[in-house]
Amino acid sequence: MTRDEMKSLRKSLGLTQTEMAEQIGLTLRAYQALEKGETALRQANALAAERAALTEAIRQGNPMLAPASIRREALEIARLITGEGA
Template identity: 50%
Template sequence: MTPDEFRAARKAMGLTQTELAVELGMQLRQIQNLEKGTAELRRIHALAIERVTLAYAVGSGKPDIAGPLIRKDALAFADIA
């Protein structure tokens, strides 16, 4: 995941940087640095925002909020559940 993709995921949910920081249990400055690319965007960050976007997609009834990979995984899970 790139900083631009991270930012786009936040915006797709309609969250401010502050709101996303609260959702992820992070500091505002960390979110700002991840989006600017001045901090390393690690796999754990990508997994966390994917999980939050999935929750927002389900809650809002808007599946496009969740990225294609997490959407695919969720649909596969639904098939076996």
């Protein structure tokens, strides 16, 4: 995930920078530095952003808010739970 993708994801979720920072466990200033490219985007930040997107998709009842990779993984888990993957 790039900083532009992070910013785009946040906007698609309808979150402010403050809300996204809270969702991924950063201060507002630290999050702003990520979006501006002042700080390198770590894998932990990207994973936290994907998790925030999943949470928002569930909260808003819109699976399309979650990144495609997360939707695919969620479908695989659902198949395992329902026994369709066996």
